Amino acid sequence: MSVVALIGLGGNLGDVRSRLDAAIDALDATSGIRVVARSRFYRTPPWGHVDQPDFINAAIAVETALGAHGLLDTLLATERAFGRVRDGERWGPRTLDLDxxxxxxxxxxxxxxxxxxxxxxxxxxxxxxxxDIAPEAVLPGQGRVTDLLARVNAAECIPLA
Incomplete structure (x- = not known):
């Protein structure tokens, strides 16, 4: 049995686009995970602590045979493999963030x-x-992705070529 999971990716330190590409490839090469959709990259302003470089963000959809906690463990291990150190600071600069x-x-x-x-x-x-990848997805308790997007200001989020 497989489940479709949605994963957010981001970072703002170093060569972020290359690191995001490599992280997506690493997840796709992981047993029990297959990347089935991938968004464009977006340059976005920092959230929380605004005195830091802009972020590059993306999202992927994966089909996975892993349970939710097993997938979370894989995401955290992938972050560590790409140099992420979780030091307790929320919304700070990072090499790689997988949510x-x-x-x-x-x-x-x-x-x-x-x-x-x-x-x-x-x-x-x-x-x-x-x-980009799941506009009609309904997030339980929150709503449909396109409806949620219509309610936020996305003017400072720039799609990258």
Missing amino acids: LLAYGDEVIDDERLAVPHPRIAERAFVLLPLA
């Missing part, structure tokens, strides 16, 4: 994982890439 945004139509809220991601509806940098 499990949705796992099928499941709602999970425990000490390790909350899906759908609780702040998707506030974030143009998440919704724009999601709209």
Whole structure:
């Protein structure tokens, strides 16, 4: 049995576009994960701490045989493999950020994982890439991706060639 999961990717330190490409390839090469859709890259302003470089963000859809927590563990291991150090600072600069945004139509809220991601509806940098790959996806408790995107200001999020 496989589930379609939606994953947000981002970073703002170093050669981010190459690192995102490599992380997507690494996930696709992982047993139990197959990348089935991929968004454009977007240049986006920082969220939270604004005194840092702009981010590059994207999203992918994967078919996975992994459970939600197993997929989360794989995402965290991939971040570490690409130089991410989680030092407790929220919204700070990072080499790579992989967020499990949705796992099928499941709602999970425990000490390790909350899906759908609780702040998707506030974030143009998440919704724009999601709209590229899953515009009609309905996120339980939040709504349809295109409807959520229509409610946020995405003017500063620039698609990259």
